[in-house]
Amino acid sequence: MANSPHGGILKDLYIRDEPIQAALQAEAETLPYVTLTERQLCDLELILNGGFSPLEGFLTEAEYTSVVENVRLPDGTLWAIPIYLDIDRAQLDKLGVSVGSRLTLRDPRDDQPLAILTVSDLYQPNRETEAIKVYGANDQAHPAVHYLYHNTRDTFVGGKLQAVNAPQHYDYxxxxxxxxxxxxxxxxxxxxxxxxxxxxxxxxxxxxxxxxxxxxxxxxxxxxxxxxxxxxxxxxxxxxxxxxxxxxxxxxxxxxxxxxxxPLAMRxxxxxxxxxxxxxxxxxxxxxxxxxxxxxxxxxxxxxxxxxxxxxxxxxxxxxxxxxxxxxxxxxxxxxxxxxxxxxxxxxxxxxxxxxxxxxxxxxxxxxxxxxxxxxxxxxxxxxxxxxxNPPRDKQGFTVFLTGLHASGKEAIARALQVALNQEGGRSVSLLLGETIRQELSSELGFTKRERDINVARIGFVASELTRAGAACIAAPIAPYDEARQLVRQQISKAGGFYLVHVATPLEVCIKNDRAGVYQRAINGEIKGFTGIDDAYEAPDNADLVADVTKTSISQIVHEIILLLERDGYIGDR
Missing domain, CATH: 3.40.50.620 (HUPs)
Structure with missing residues (x-):
């Protein structure tokens, strides 16, 4: 025979009595609720279905401390990993949650109530002790330790669970x-x-x-x-x-x-x-x-x-x-x-x-x-x-992200690069110009630092989705702030190739090339917070290519970008 469950009894918390289950469903809709994180959802499913037997809920402080320190639950049963529900104290206070409260736990994917938690404990963890005792070192190179410090909220909530619904899966x-x-x-x-x-x-x-x-x-x-x-x-x-x-x-x-x-969340x-x-x-x-x-x-x-x-x-x-x-x-x-x-x-x-x-x-x-x-x-x-x-590079998507001052020539480079990539063939090519994005995606935004960062983040999101789909994306915003550009690099690099091109045309040339006269209006004080005049442009120090249209022709700059893409196998034969 197969082994008996850990602790002797399989703690399957799903209720087969329809009237009781219906009553819990109705109660869950009336209670304060929290929406679970992806890890909490995995933990909850395995508590409810008995995979984490003998656990019947999230650990109380005494249980958490015993598992961390002794690899055991307080009754002596062997248990190796602390399973806890972490929630921000501010959120708990807003919901009015205290010991004795009942709290609905909802699925982050479809908002369905999954369980009701009867709160028996609210406590703060000792993250350093958990890192050392459970994972062997207080070293954030460890993914679980990094998660502990950067993703877990400040208050742990312990208590037993009552199942309301099983998480709904649509795959396999x-x-x-x-x-x-x-x-x-x-x-x-x-x-x-x-x-x-x-x-x-x-x-x-x-x-x-x-x-x-x-x-x-x-x-x-x-x-x-x-x-x-x-x-x-x-x-x-x-x-x-x-x-x-x-x-x-x-x-x-x-x-x-x-x-x-x-459905386990590994540590x-x-x-x-x-x-x-x-x-x-x-x-x-x-x-x-x-x-x-x-x-x-x-x-x-x-x-x-x-x-x-x-x-x-x-x-x-x-x-x-x-x-x-x-x-x-x-x-x-x-x-x-x-x-x-x-x-x-x-x-x-x-x-x-x-x-x-x-x-x-x-x-x-x-x-x-x-x-x-x-x-x-x-x-x-x-x-x-x-x-x-894992398609080869010539089937993967990439983004060329051109950044520089207004009228630096980055839009002309972007358009010429679009033509070159269309001529190359093999994938669709999308062009995201700064003014176009401002009109189509960010028309409600102004030009504060926060609003500029939001605009760049939106461009990064669209570019990452195009990259993930295997397209070539050319983005050409001003993107004056380094932090925002770094976040875009991180996001897109997860989906495919990313190339940062700094179009470093001198300010005086940009002013000369500005036929619309916006620089002069900024100099006259008619426009406030204009990049290059009374708002800083943070030149990137990690650009894949630095270009200046006063020194290099647009066709040559495009050729150099093409060479970068060929070098890494995104286009052409390797």
Missing amino acids: VAIRRTPSEVRALFKKLNWTRVVAFQTRNPMHRAHRELTVRAARMRHANVLIQPVVGLTKPGDIDHFTRVRVYQAIMPKYPNGMAQLSLL MGGPREAVWHAIIRKNFGATHFIVGRDHAGPGKNSQGEDFYGPYEAQDLVLKYKDELDIEVVPFQMLTYLPDTDEYMPVNEVPQGTKTLNISGTELRRRLKTGAPIPEWFSYPEVVKILREA
Whole structure:
């Protein structure tokens, strides 16, 4: 039989009694409410469906302190990661929330009431202690520590929950299963020994070999249970990853494996996280759990060293193996032996045997450049999906962001560049001129610093969406302030290429070229806060190209921009 849940009873909080559920639904509509963050939503779903058994709500201060300090709940039950509801004190005061209050928790996606929290505690966390005790270091290079300091609000709210509605998902509904549903599936399939596999990355042939090896060693079946909640910033989106998992499932022996998704918000907490993952898989009915090398590791700390040792997570899970009541299956990294066409744990490879491997960095390089990915590393079906999600540079979008004074020539450069890119072909080209955006998107804005920043942010948003869609975008606002430009760079760089071009035409030339006479009106005091006259222009110090139309022709400037794009593979042959 599959293991009993952690703590002995699966804490599935969903109510099957329709009158009671209807009464709670009606009450939820009358109560003060808060809208959950993405991480809180993930945590709530797993509390409500029993994935976080024995938790029945968000931790009180006593529970939080006990978990942080002792890796246990106050009653002694093993629990590794603090699960809390953080809300700004000002918001709580505005809502009139105090101990004893009932509070509706709403879904951020559709505003549906999901649960009612009976507040039993309001407290302030010790962030430094949590960072050190739970994640091993008070180092904001760790994503969970960074989140703790920059994303959690000032007050933690503890209390038990009553379920109102389950979060509504619209993706991969057939393979989103609660612990009760997974346990029922195991029963239906007559699975009594189940090895669970945790992943937040695409699976390749080594992962398939590892899980098959684990199942055969333990005479068990395999539950592939990938995380589809929050993972590490920069990870591949879960839609792409799930398509990969679906493509790899037919590669397992018939009847050996099942795929089920886990809406978990990972903390990348290494050893503590591995214990937490084992508890969750126990709640889902698994009897065995694979813990691999650097399980849930976040990478390098601020000193450039790994946060955790390669097998530190295995050691901590094994320390608690008797209490966990789920058998740990420790695995070392597998490597490929080309002479025998097989994968083998690195510690079992005979000395002198030829091995091959492709690192994550090398895989990303091959995807980016279109270089071949051999079948010994990954299946063609998987590579196809990854290539679709990671098209080569000449299929990706980019933005050329020209900044400079009014009448500096940036609009003429932008128009000429648009012509050159249209001539090049291969993608649509959009032109966002400063005056056009002012008329079409920002007509209500004035010219204060705040309003200028809002205007630039709007341009950045439109440009990032065009870039994400694979288009070429040319933006040419004045954008006088460095901070606003940096925010735009960060936003667009997540979607594709970004090139900052500073059109550094001298002010006196700009004044001379200004046929509309707005500079003269500003000099005469008729216009206030005009960039270059009585408001500063902060010249960028990180421009990809600096151009001056008094020294270089527009055609040459466009050519130099084209060369930048060709250098990075966005246009032309590499």
